[in-house]
Amino acid sequence: MRNHAKSRAGADIIKVHATGGVLSPTDHPEFTQFSQEELHVMLEEASFRKGIKVMAHAQGAEGIKNAVRAGIHSIEHGIFLDDEAIELMLEHGTYLVPTLLAPVAVLESAEKNDDMPEYGIRKCREVIEQH
């Protein structure tokens, strides 16, 4: 049996936040968090050296493209995907995990209880149609 790659702390997969998000208090889904070069270093360490897959929380188009060009395994959310990002993903064989129920779950949760932060509800309403 082949040894399964893990990080030192035991992670099988690493998720990086390539862009801001709906439920993070101080950014926006379209904000870019890492350059392509920074993401490439993460991939060198995790994937190319150890075989650990790296996925990217990526909502804004620039962050998605940085992640895809760096060689990320999959894009989570992909809210502001544009044609160029789709072409790049096809070229690189990058998976898309669209998480279409995530914004629905945020709004449903906000209706059921009052612990959903106001910024999360506001940003969710802002991006749900595009998503």
Ligand SMILES: [Zn+2]
């Ligand atoms: Zn995410």
